[in-house]
Amino acid sequence: MTAYSYSDMEIKSEFDKNSSYTAKDIKVLEGLEPVRKRPSMYIGSTDERGLHHLINEVVDNCIDEAMAGYCTNIEIIIHTDGSISISDNGRGIPVDIHEKYGKPAVEVVMTILHSGGKFDKNVYKVSGGLHGVGIHVVNALSEWLEVMIKRNGKVYIQRYETGKPANELTVIGEATGTGTNIRFKPDNTIFETVKFSYETIINRARELSFLHPYIAIHVKDERSNKEEVFHHEGGIVELVDYLTTGNVPLHKPIYINGSREECVVEIAMKYVTDRESEEILSFVNSINTVDGGTHVTGFRSSLTKTFISYGIKNKIFKESDGISGEDVRNGLTAVISTKVIDPQFEGQTKAKLGNSAVRGVVESITSEMLYTYMEEHPADATKILNKIKINFEVREAVKRAKEQELAKRKSLLEGTLLPWKLADCSERDPSKTELFIVEGDSAGGSAKQGRMRSFQAILPLKGKILNIEKATADRIFNSDEIKALISTIGTSTQETFDISKLRYNRIIIMTDADVDGSHIITLLLTFFFRYMKPLVENGHIFIAQPPLYRISKGKETVYCYSDDEKNQQVAKYGDNVAIQRYKGLGEMNPHQLWETTMDPAKRLIIKMVIEDAIEADRLFSILMGSKVDERRKYIEEHASEVRNLDV
């Protein structure tokens, strides 16, 4: 729970605008010791993620101030001494004396566990479930924390050390305006790492700035002198444009909003013509609900119903057409942002909304506003409905072709659908197995000989697979390489994706360490991201790292995976070392390939994770989409990061 949360502007606030909130409204439960004893119970972990959780905790409080209509600017500064400060121009944390404790409210807020704002039905918490433990947790886990408050025309400061006040709240001068500045240094006896990541911080700042268009978030890194200001007055409409930067739009984004007692709903959506998949990004109280939930279900079902009924009414569809949700969502990018009082988060990662009432609210708001939109913009409506009709026709055609193809194969392969190229492993328990996707037949041959047949399967792919982002679904699903990939993996794709059918626990892409290899990796990752996303989300996709050099002197041989490593080894062995540079997997014999790249005991593999949904989505649209100029621009801006991608 956030310590203090305020309703959005659309719902009447429990407090009036003149600081009616006083110290007595704070509920008090227990002290801070438990937090230092078991930090993971409060912030999930003490790794990099947990560390950044501290920042989210403070920033969420600033966002609450902003949602209540009092704050327009947030500034985050990473300092060179390992501390970070977060300041805002909100009302400032209250400083009046708390009745029960006889201490200033800010001290109660900073030192007492579960001190929270008054419970009230009309309050949205920015951070239910995922963050939302309270700033006292930040204080408890900091070597020191300094708070500066501008309120009542005065500037107040107080310092804490490992959660305990180091001095009393002190007035140090006169203030114009109001606000809070919290600076803290995470305790390095608690965290595994105390190094803040600029990237992680700006990704969250960007996300928040799209979700709260009236706030400007300034992020500054004094270690590198990098800085950026995030301010998107267009809100989620701008976000939808941002996400589809590399694609060809069918129309201008459609904006839907409304509220019922239980929740506030805001949706922006847009179709593009050069991408077949659907991308729905959803948020509840500014938290990205990666696994969707009732808000997403409500949106999806309303979309299908509304488009079909409008299409039938306007004689674009026939009643008998059998248009499905998949047809309706092909090529759609949508952002759903909801605010829910007392959200229930479900699932392993707590990233799925469970409140059942939200489904109906989103459904009715979407239906109503979308229908009205179409009546007011008949040209856009016609374009979208025609696209849906084409999606449907293509899907029908693909289905027919697939059925024929499947029947043909069935008879050819005597009932097995696995591609003939696959060298399967003997183990049948998928949790123990690995699939290597290998570029080219010759490397595939070495891999087949070098592997541990019991648990490693090899699927060689011929040359480059299709560019998924540009190809139509029709072509994608008719490509032999893709068909081989899908039947080997076993889970099917998109709507029919079923993780329980996964045939291999690890799917490892193994290519040459060159430009073509990087291209194939990009294409395969795009395919997995667009069509089998849960595989990426659940950490099943890996990239093998073949060595770049083989260094030998006399009988000794070492393999090096980077230039730095090579230089170190060469220096260590001194003169007369033989250096072999590997240009491709094909230069290694099967035994060497096993030793260097496939043996779980020695190899290096990189797990693919989605750190940031917005950036991942945009990156794939840009890198693989059809807008060449956007791609060039992106690569120029991110030259060092995408150095290895040939696009």
Ligand code: 0RA
């Ligand atoms: C308690 C009550 C009020 C605001 C805040 C806390 C508050 C906390 C933080 C943390 C970072 N920035 C913050 N800004 C405000 C309401 C104050 C009122 O009613 O005047």
